[in-house]
Amino acid sequence: xxxxxxxxxxxxxxxxxxxxxxxxxxxxxxxxxxxxxxxxxxxxxxxxxxxxxxxxxxxxxxxxxxxxxxxxxxxxxxxxxxxxxxxxxxxxxxxxxxxxxxxxxxxxxxxxxxxxxxxxxxxxxxxxxxxxxxxxxxxxxxxxxxxxxxxxxxxxxxxxxxxxxxxxxxxxxxxxxxxxxxxxxxxxxxxxxxxxxxxxxxxxxxxx
Numbered sequence: 071x072x073x074x075x076x077x078x079x080x081x082x083x084x085x086x087x088x089x090x091x092x093x094x095x096x097x098x099x100x101x102x103x104x105x106x107x108x109x110x111x112x113x114x115x116x117x118x119x120x121x122x123x124x125x126x127x128x129x130x131x132x133x134x135x136x137x138x139x140x141x142x143x144x145x146x147x148x149x150x151x152x153x154x155x156x157x158x159x160x161x162x163x164x165x166x167x168x169x170x171x172x173x174x175x176x177x178x179x180x181x182x183x184x185x186x187x188x189x190x191x192x193x194x195x196x197x198x199x200x201x202x203x204x205x206x207x208x209x210x211x212x213x214x215x216x217x218x219x220x221x222x223x224x225x226x227x228x229x230x231x232x233x234x235x236x237x238x239x240x241x242x243x244x245x246x247x248x249x250x251x252x253x254x255x256x257x258x259x260x261x262x263x264x265x266x267x268x269x270x271x272x273x274x275x276x277x278x
Contacts, residue, residue, distance in 0.1 A: 075121070086112040087122055092133045096175035100130050100185060127192055130179065134189075134203045137174050146207040156216045156223055160230070163207050167234050170205070171241045177205045181242045206234045 075083065090111035094103045105126055109116045123129045145166050153159035170177060179185045180203070190200040209227035216223055223230075 080122075083112060083114055083118075084122055086114075087119070087129060088132055088136050091126070091129045092137065092176040095130060095133060095179060100126060100179040127188060128196075131189060131193060131196075131198070131203060133176055134180060134205060137177060138202070138205055138208075141170075141174075141205065142208050142211065146212065150212065150215050156212075156221050159212065159216075163212075164234055164237060167206070167238045168241045170238050174205065177238075178242055180205055181239050201228075204231060204235055206231050206238060209234075 087108065091103075091108050094107055094111060097103075098107075103126065105119050106116050108126065108129065109119045112119075123132070146163060149162045149166070150159050153162065180189070189203065193200045193203060209230040212230075213223050213227050
């Protein structure tokens with residue numbers, strides 16, 4: 071029989087599961103993290119975990135959604151509000167993408183092709199758009215922000231998303247076994263130039 075919780079307690083435990091899951095996934099990876107570890111870190115019994123999620127993969131999807139919202143509130147919005155033009159904001163957002171491997175280690179499993187394929191399948195079974203799991207800034211929000219300020223970005227948000235996703239992917243590869251030690255994030259001068267040029271080129275904006 072599933073345990074019953076008050077709405078307040080359920081919300082508190084749900085938040086704990088997401089924060090504990092993010093921490094453990096970041097330290098050990100999703101596959102090596104156990105439900106027992108997640109439950110213990112959240113202060114609940116293992117059986118109670120299943121009152122919230124049918125599997126740790128489902129919890130990982132919730133962690134991805136939460137981390138994506140953190141990227142929007144903690145990174146994207148502050149950059150937008152402190153940038154004068156779209157190219158400046160995009161350059162800064164791209165540069166921040168290179169720090170995601172350190173800032174959000176729980177995202178590493180998303181860039182594992184085997185795990186990612188499994189997550190996409192689960193998301194579809196939940197009637198959830200897998201594109202909303204992609205751990206990148208919300209470029210629809212960025213486009214709307216600049217539109218409201220008289221700028222039109224000519225590159226479609228999904229193309230911007232894929233470009234930055236690639237940069238974030240490269241940042242996560244630097245410590246993977248069997249990978250070259252030199253990745254995009256190691257070429258400091260070249261990366262700085264790429265960021266500047268990409269910001270200008272990807273923005274492709276015109277002022278109304």
